[in-house]
Amino acid sequence: MAAFPTSGAPRASQRPQGRMAREEERAAYLFLLPWLIGIVLFLIGPIIASIVLSLTNWNIITEPSWVGIANYREMLFEDRKFWQSLRVTLYYTILSVPLYLTAGLAISLLLNLRLRGMYAFRTILYMPAVISGVAVAVLWLTLLNPDLGAINQFLRGIGIANPPRWLNSQTWAVPALVLVGLWGVGSGAIIYLAGLQNIPPQLYEAAEIDGASPWQRFVNVTLPMLTPTLFFSLITGLVGAFQVFDTAFIMGGSRGGTSGALNFYLLNLWNEGFRSGRLGYASALAWVLVILAAVVIMITFRTSDRWVYYETEPEKR
Amino acid sequence: MQGSTVSAKTITANTRATAIARAQRMAITGLAYAMLLGLSALIILPLGWMLTASLKPDRMPIFTVPPQWFPSEYWQWENFNRALIEPRRPFLQYMFNTLQIVLGNITGTVFSCSLVAFAFARLRFRGNEFLFNVLIITMLIPWQVLMIPQFLMFHKIGWYGTYLPLIVPSFTGNAFFIFLMRQYMRTFPRELDDAARIDGCGYWGIFWRIILPLSLPVLAVCVVFVFLGSWNDLLGPLIYLNSNSMFTVAIGLANMVTRANTDWNLLMAANLVTMLPALIIYFFAQDKLIGGIASVGLKG
Numbered sequence: 001m002a003a004f005p006t007s008g009a010p011r012a013s014q015r016p017q018g019r020m021a022r023e024e025e026r027a028a029y030l031f032l033l034p035w036l037i038g039i040v041l042f043l044i045g046p047i048i049a050s051i052v053l054s055l056t057n058w059n060i061i062t063e064p065s066w067v068g069i070a071n072y073r074e075m076l077f078e079d080r081k082f083w084q085s086l087r088v089t090l091y092y093t094i095l096s097v098p099l100y101l102t103a104g105l106a107i108s109l110l111l112n113l114r115l116r117g118m119y120a121f122r123t124i125l126y127m128p129a130v131i132s133g134v135a136v137a138v139l140w141l142t143l144l145n146p147d148l149g150a151i152n153q154f155l156r157g158i159g160i161a162n163p164p165r166w167l168n169s170q171t172w173a174v175p176a177l178v179l180v181g182l183w184g185v186g187s188g189a190i191i192y193l194a195g196l197q198n199i200p201p202q203l204y205e206a207a208e209i210d211g212a213s214p215w216q217r218f219v220n221v222t223l224p225m226l227t228p229t230l231f232f233s234l235i236t237g238l239v240g241a242f243q244v245f246d247t248a249f250i251m252g253g254s255r256g257g258t259s260g261a262l263n264f265y266l267l268n269l270w271n272e273g274f275r276s277g278r279l280g281y282a283s284a285l286a287w288v289l290v291i292l293a294a295v296v297i298m299i300t301f302r303t304s305d306r307w308v309y310y311e312t313e314p315e316k317r
Numbered sequence: 318m319q320g321s322t323v324s325a326k327t328i329t330a331n332t333r334a335t336a337i338a339r340a341q342r343m344a345i346t347g348l349a350y351a352m353l354l355g356l357s358a359l360i361i362l363p364l365g366w367m368l369t370a371s372l373k374p375d376r377m378p379i380f381t382v383p384p385q386w387f388p389s390e391y392w393q394w395e396n397f398n399r400a401l402i403e404p405r406r407p408f409l410q411y412m413f414n415t416l417q418i419v420l421g422n423i424t425g426t427v428f429s430c431s432l433v434a435f436a437f438a439r440l441r442f443r444g445n446e447f448l449f450n451v452l453i454i455t456m457l458i459p460w461q462v463l464m465i466p467q468f469l470m471f472h473k474i475g476w477y478g479t480y481l482p483l484i485v486p487s488f489t490g491n492a493f494f495i496f497l498m499r500q501y502m503r504t505f506p507r508e509l510d511d512a513a514r515i516d517g518c519g520y521w522g523i524f525w526r527i528i529l530p531l532s533l534p535v536l537a538v539c540v541v542f543v544f545l546g547s548w549n550d551l552l553g554p555l556i557y558l559n560s561n562s563m564f565t566v567a568i569g570l571a572n573m574v575t576r577a578n579t580d581w582n583l584l585m586a587a588n589l590v591t592m593l594p595a596l597i598i599y600f601f602a603q604d605k606l607i608g609g610i611a612s613v614g615l616k617g
Binding site for chain 2: 032045047053107127130131140141142148253
């Protein structure tokens with residue numbers, strides 16, 4: 001993580017002294033109080049409880065009993081649903097994250113052109129991002145109807161006689177969800193757009209003087225300058241892909257779709273915890289997800305110094 | 318004589334070159350507009366189709382070949398009435414319920430986050446840097462780990478089946494919004510605080526009379542984000558609410574979908590109504606909202 005510059009006030013190392021300073025400090029902690037209470041009550045407490053819970057077989061009704069790592073062992077060696085949910089989630093991640101990055105980037109390049117009416121296009125393309133995941137899923141449920149939905153009518157129209165059966169098919173259910181997400185890709189484009197507009201125009205002028213073609217300018221100026229934004233989107237994209245719930249819940253039902261084709265990790269966790277009431281086991285599932293996410297994000301951070309370009313060192317104050 | 322022919326030739330060559338360049342530019346512009354219009358159609362047509370479907374009478378199928386993208390024949394607005402006040406799933410009630418949660422969350426978030434952000438941005442105290450790093454780390458903790466122990470805690474104190482678990486945590490701040498507000502509050506000159514102090518303002522006065530009024534733009538961004546987040550939330554209500562009369566719009570929609578023999582026209586009407594508040598807010602706040610999102614992407 002880049003070091004975040006702290007308060008605009010004097011350096012933190014400079015100890016405040018005197019009555020005024022002590023008063024200021026007391027005031028500061030009073031202002032921080034709601035957050036500090038929250039950290040203890042809703043964060044540290046639950047985290048500790050969750051570790052303990054994951055080592056028990058609690059189901060609210062009966063008394064919890066200590067089972068050690070049995071939950072984790074069951075998960076790894078016996079629970080087919082766990083492995084299925086992991087596969088579904090990873091498959092979705094691998095399909096969706098690169099696709100959304102590329103599509104978002106392409107759209108942002110389009111939105112960055114100086115054309116009349118761009119404001120309206122920007123407004124329209126960002127629109128799906130504010131609509132609730134549930135509502136979008138309901139809408140797409142009808143568009144993806146295998147027999148009469150608009151998507152398959154279109155595919156038949158262009159000569160595909162047997163278009164995919166989407167949510168009814170085990171192969172095509174996850175791609176269908178990827179397609180739904182693609183509808184909201186404009187929200188990513190807005191972030192890239194801000195990145196694009198922050199690239200100093202002198203860089204392009206210099207490249208043009210050196211005779212760089214538009215493609216060379218894109219590869220050698222735009223892309224490197226955009227890597228911090230791409231990195232941010234990659235991280236948030238990965239985190240988002242691990243947390244798919246709403247769309248899967250609506251499109252595949254609470255049980256995870258045709259033969260579990262949409263049994264995403266979080267959906268499986270919810271079913272174990274709140275449907276079957278196995279709260280200890282679900283806590284163990286949650287921890288495995290956290291560890292997996294942490295590993296993936298750490299690897300991404302590790303590789304970042306090889307491809308993320310920072311024009312200046314992150315400021316240290 | 319000869320000189321003038323040469324220059325004439327150059328001129329024609331030049332005009333030809335500019336003509337080609339202009340044609341090229343026009344072709345690119347045309348292509349760009351074509352793509353933008355195509356993409357916009359992909360967004361708008363499905364929404365239009367939904368409106369068409371929601372206005373159809375019960376006996377008409379909502380699926381047609383080819384799809385009807387915009388309403389033309391049927392204008393049964395009363396479908397919206399029926400979708401909203403159907404006694405088995407009182408959608409109007411769901412909307413009112415959701416609004417309560419949303420308002421609670423907005424109040425809680427603005428109240429707590431502005432206080433905390435003020436301390437981080439404007440006050441000197443030991444541990445500032447450390448606590449701020451804690452704040453950043455909490456942003457990266459996936460809330461799934463917290464979901465079950467929080468549920469047990471709220472269950473134990475008898476808050477299961479009430480809105481309290483969905484509202485109260487917002488009064489203890491949200492790392493993301495604290496971060497956003499703090500970045501904004503840091504930009505004001507320090508002299509403001511000093512001048513206020515000379516005029517006899519306490520720290521509360523500086524916060525309440527000086528910094529908070531100046532921070533209204535960033536507060537607005539946060540309000541919109543909180544609105545969208547809690548209006549659209551499915552998982553939270555799904556975990557904590559257990560009676561039909563307390564359900565939110567997200568649960569209402571989910572239940573309509575999973576029911577056999579869904580009345581598609583009514584479902585689409587309900588769906589449209591669910592989208593509407595978010596869309597209205599978006600159209601009013603889009604500049605700030607998009608600016609806010611973009612700045613997060615850059616500063617993160």
